[in-house]
Amino acid sequence: MTYALNEDQLAIQDLIRRVARERVAPRADEIDRTAEYPHDMFALLKELGLFALPFPEEFGGANNLLSSCIAVEELGRVCYNTGYLLVVQWTPFGAILAGGTAEQKQRLLPGLATGDLRGALSLTEPQSGSDVSGIKTTARKAPGGYVLNGAKIWATNSDIADFVLVAAKTVDESGNKLGINLFIVDKGTAGFTVGKKEPKMGARGVPSCPLFFDDAFVLETNRLGPEGGQGFKVAMEALNTSRPIVAARAVGIAQGAIDHTVGYIQERVAFGQKISDFQGVRWMIADMTMQTEAARQLVYRTAALVDAGASGRELAAMAAMAKCFASDVAMKVATDAVQLFGAAGISNEYPINRYFRDAKVVQIIEGTNQIQRNIIADSVLGRVPKKI
Ligand SMILES: Cc1cc2nc3c(=O)[nH]c(=O)nc-3n(C[C@H](O)[C@H](O)[C@H](O)COP(=O)(O)OP(=O)(O)OC[C@H]3O[C@@H](n4cnc5c(N)ncnc54)[C@H](O)[C@@H]3O)c2cc1C
Numbered sequence: 188m189t190y191a192l193n194e195d196q197l198a199i200q201d202l203i204r205r206v207a208r209e210r211v212a213p214r215a216d217e218i219d220r221t222a223e224y225p226h227d228m229f230a231l232l233k234e235l236g237l238f239a240l241p242f243p244e245e246f247g248g249a250n251n252l253l254s255s256c257i258a259v260e261e262l263g264r265v266c267y268n269t270g271y272l273l274v275v276q277w278t279p280f281g282a283i284l285a286g287g288t289a290e291q292k293q294r295l296l297p298g299l300a301t302g303d304l305r306g307a308l309s310l311t312e313p314q315s316g317s318d319v320s321g322i323k324t325t326a327r328k329a330p331g332g333y334v335l336n337g338a339k340i341w342a343t344n345s346d347i348a349d350f351v352l353v354a355a356k357t358v359d360e361s362g363n364k365l366g367i368n369l370f371i372v373d374k375g376t377a378g379f380t381v382g383k384k385e386p387k388m389g390a391r392g393v394p395s396c397p398l399f400f401d402d403a404f405v406l407e408t409n410r411l412g413p414e415g416g417q418g419f420k421v422a423m424e425a426l427n428t429s430r431p432i433v434a435a436r437a438v439g440i441a442q443g444a445i446d447h448t449v450g451y452i453q454e455r456v457a458f459g460q461k462i463s464d465f466q467g468v469r470w471m472i473a474d475m476t477m478q479t480e481a482a483r484q485l486v487y488r489t490a491a492l493v494d495a496g497a498s499g500r501e502l503a504a505m506a507a508m509a510k511c512f513a514s515d516v517a518m519k520v521a522t523d524a525v526q527l528f529g530a531a532g533i534s535n536e537y538p539i540n541r542y543f544r545d546a547k548v549v550q551i552i553e554g555t556n557q558i559q560r561n562i563i564a565d566s567v568l569g570r571v572p573k574k575i
Contacts, residue, residue: 233301242284290408
């Protein structure tokens, strides 16, 4: 299959590259340093209409994942946190599009596409992150809906969001287990509180918070998909579709780290010459560029597969490869970039250690890279359908 960028995609790349350089880059260090949610950057993305990119045409979108990846890459190249604003919006979108009722889609997707609504997704609990089946939050059936009890951690964007998609174990009135479901929990729901934001090493501009549910009642119409495991499975498989977007952030980090390094090594002098003239340094920058380009091609190809209709399990291994490879590359490239800056790489006076800290985050979020490797191995070893 081919995935050369078409005219629209090249135009998006050009526009966002320019906006990123002129309006986003000057804010990047401050957002990271203060760890304050960048309302101005959200307004900028909204003004540009970027939230709609992956949405179907009926919601005003371009229905194009490759364009979405390009947008995230170009923003992430100068400011991981601004790129993150798109990603946190698109994660609940994917789950609702795949598993929501027509009414839920009409209620939530137009607002997510314009940026008038903000969402978050909450699976992780103190005792279980990778192993979602270990969650303890329950949704007990009650007349007209469910009563949620439990606690979550690391729900990114939750203190800003108008609603959070919350994973809970559904039980009937007698406490019998029915399976995991996602529930749309609106801001302001009685018994639902968002805790203090987590102090973070990376991804600092978009807060991650604990959530608490103390007899929080949600209407039956706020359950995503059918009761029991099937609805959850559909929504989770939809995350395969959004995984290339996470991978695109990693490509952006790697490219941004290279951009800064190229400038630095051509100015810094040691032993009477620019350090970019040392063969050891030239080969490092060549390797960094090679690895980043390989990651980019894997991400673009995976996004193009999604645009061509691949989804669910069929897509799982490719999406896992893109996320795992690109984020490992981002970590390696950012580490080498810090190395090439020498002590300046450790100093907060220079932007490069921000890339290093943000790269580490991408190896852990949206399924750690070990979990991605498990998915790939399962596919190779024939434990899941291998269609790609
Ligand atoms: C910045 C940030 C933002 C986040 N945002 C969100 C969010 O919005 N919503 C949300 O729900 N969660 C979010 N998370 C949580 C994130 O999804 C989890 O941290 C992640 O899934 C890993 O879970 P854990 O931290 O509990 O690690 P654990 O599952 O305890 O894993 C610990 C280590 O063991 C390894 N491991 C576990 N199981 C296996 C296995 N089967 N094979 C090999 N190795 C294994 C892991 O890879 C990891 O290295 C966020 C985390 C961060 C850091």
